[in-house]
Amino acid sequence: MTFRFRDYKDHNKSKLMTVDALEFIRRFLLHILPDRFVRIRHYGILSNRNRKTKLKECKKILGVIIESGQEKEEKETWEELLFKLTGVNHTICPSCSKGKMIRKIKLEPRCYSPPKLKVQIA
Template identity: 50%
Template sequence: MSNSIHTIKHGQWKDYANQNKKKVMELDGGEFIRRFLLHVLPLNFMKIRHYGILSNRNKKTKLVRCKEIFNLEKEEASEARHSWEELILEIKGIDVRVCPVCKTGRMIRKEGITPKAYSPPNRIIA
């Protein structure tokens, strides 16, 4: 992209109507900025990253259907969900419920600390 006072040469494009010849597009500065800003999302909008099979809507049913189409084995129903303490004990062999000081007593939850809910800022602070 080269820049001059009035025009901007912006990349190459294929002209399909003219035997797929590569051409350089020249735009005035205002038009380039307008086209560039079409890609900037308005405040508080979010870009959608997944669509189709990986979209959140009906994801489980779509994945089951895909497995049926490709003749993949269905996942066996997993046993009851384990707590995070049981998973660490099973994977690492560390019992996090045992007191780290005396190694004999059991630690119990006396009080929970709930995180505060923070929302994204309403405006960009520069």
């Protein structure tokens, strides 16, 4: 049995893996929780209960919050943010992975709405 998976360790690349049916079922069953168990996505300072209070406190300790209460703005470029979120570096050439991509022109958005019809009643 061959299936597609995402390798998070290798820059989130999509890969194929072949295993026998028994091994596939074993791996699949690892994702099923026992009865009455729930999966927790965030815990500690990031849990829903603490997010507003504890996270704010942590930011204050780390010096992210200015005394007036406003958070410092650290401007990230969209490339930095995209790299942080997806692990894909869009400034590197996708075919050779060596060259650096440079923006030559900015593409303006196009309008695909149908042309307006003029109706004349004589």
